[in-house]
Amino acid sequence: MKSKLPHVGTTIFSVMSSLAVEHNAYNLSQGFPNFPVDDQLLSIFKEQASLNVHQYAPMAGFPKLRQEIAVKVKEHYNREIQEQDVLITAGATQAIFATIQALVHPSEEVIILDPSYDCYESPVMLSNAKSIRIPLSNDFLPDWDRIRSAVNSKTRLIITNNPHNPSGRTWNLSDFNELQALLNDFPNLYLLSDEVYEFITFEKQHISTHQIDGLKDRAIIVSSFGKTFHITGWKIGYLIAPPLLMKEIQKVHQFLVFCVNSPAQAALATYLPEKNLYELGPFYQEKRDYFQSLLRKSRFQLLPSEGSYFQVASYEQISNESDVEFAIKLTKETGVASIPLSVFNADGSDRKLIRFCFAKDNETLSKAAERLCSI
Numbered sequence: 001m002k003s004k005l006p007h008v009g010t011t012i013f014s015v016m017s018s019l020a021v022e023h024n025a026y027n028l029s030q031g032f033p034n035f036p037v038d039d040q041l042l043s044i045f046k047e048q049a050s051l052n053v054h055q056y057a058p059m060a061g062f063p064k065l066r067q068e069i070a071v072k073v074k075e076h077y078n079r080e081i082q083e084q085d086v087l088i089t090a091g092a093t094q095a096i097f098a099t100i101q102a103l104v105h106p107s108e109e110v111i112i113l114d115p116s117y118d119c120y121e122s123p124v125m126l127s128n129a130k131s132i133r134i135p136l137s138n139d140f141l142p143d144w145d146r147i148r149s150a151v152n153s154k155t156r157l158i159i160t161n162n163p164h165n166p167s168g169r170t171w172n173l174s175d176f177n178e179l180q181a182l183l184n185d186f187p188n189l190y191l192l193s194d195e196v197y198e199f200i201t202f203e204k205q206h207i208s209t210h211q212i213d214g215l216k217d218r219a220i221i222v223s224s225f226g227k228t229f230h231i232t233g234w235k236i237g238y239l240i241a242p243p244l245l246m247k248e249i250q251k252v253h254q255f256l257v258f259c260v261n262s263p264a265q266a267a268l269a270t271y272l273p274e275k276n277l278y279e280l281g282p283f284y285q286e287k288r289d290y291f292q293s294l295l296r297k298s299r300f301q302l303l304p305s306e307g308s309y310f311q312v313a314s315y316e317q318i319s320n321e322s323d324v325e326f327a328i329k330l331t332k333e334t335g336v337a338s339i340p341l342s343v344f345n346a347d348g349s350d351r352k353l354i355r356f357c358f359a360k361d362n363e364t365l366s367k368a369a370e371r372l373c374s375i
């Protein structure tokens with residue numbers, strides 16, 4: 001059979017996680033927390049699950065949950081949105097898939113900035129469109145000259161990710177100004193803004209597309225409850241889009257999933273207004289600082305981590321193997337699993353960098369760091 005996605009194999013996240021299990025390694029590879037979920041969320045979930053919330057939810061999501069999201073958007077970004085601007089999705093992944101399928105036509109182009117998260121390219125290919133992979137600068141911020149020279153009248157979408165996975169970098173206001181100028185020059189270009197780590201930033205406050213006039217009305221902004229509430233397995237998130245785009249995205253959404261898990265939506269509608277999301281940044285900053293302090297004695301060099309729950313490290317002083325070889329060896333021989341950065345690059349370029357996830361309990365971080373300091 002002829003594959004529609006011939007280049008796609010098992011993702012590196014599954015490969016490294018199963019290697020971690022096989023070799024009994026500390027798993028700092030895949031981006032998920034290993035500490036318990038908030039008791040308050042669990043008790044709300046149990047309570048809601050005992051009620052009549054087990055049939056199909058409304059297609060776009062429970063009104064109460066969509067309204068509570070609008071309240072948070074106002075509180076954090078001072079943007080007024082309505083319930084109908086919000087679509088509840090089966091995680092950010094489905095939001096991104098539905099958006100690309102709805103908006104990108106055959107032979108159009110989509111700009112993806114490398115290193116990039118792995119769920120962007122396949123939906124572009126399934127639309128018979130072309131992904132244009134543009135490397136970020138060496139500091140993992142956008143290279144606006146390269147981006148601008150790649151955009152043309154066929155470019156339908158630019159996908160951005162801030163705070164950035166895998167690097168942990170966050171954008172500056174000047175990046176938004178450049179993007180705004182680009183969208184001004186190309187009226188058919190839309191922005192798909194992946195902000196799943198929006199509440200996990202450290203010294204610098206997160207700047208959201210929601211806050212940028214001239215961008216927010218041309219943008220689909222994607223968020224993930226999985227990241228915000230340490231519930232990646234619930235696979236629930238949302239997107240916010242202007243009415244004309246939302247209408248098209250919902251056409252795809254209704255045939256992709258129709259609606260999203262009802263008990264999870266009911267629980268989140270009650271839990272979300274109870275939570276102070278400003279607490280998430282300091283919570284993860286403590287973990288980042290702890291992990292960084294432990295690794296200071298190692299031969300790894302740590303790159304800046306300004307947001308997300310990832311720490312990129314250079315192993316240049318330890319080995320000159322390729323990053324994939326090094327990450328595999330580190331799992332098998334040292335007992336710590338990580339993700340090599342080259343897998344996020346279309347051209348496979350390898351700068352001898354690996355990514356650690358520090359969304360782990362302190363015992364895991366300290367035991368893993370002890371092993372990392374031993375090489």
Ligand SMILES: Cc1ncc(COP(=O)(O)O)c(C=O)c1O
Pocket residue numbers: 031090091092093094117161165194196223224225226227232235236237
């Ligand atoms: C940048 C980025 N976008 C999207 C996702 C997918 O989020 P979800 O689990 O809500 O589908 C992830 C998950 O790791 C991610 O890191």
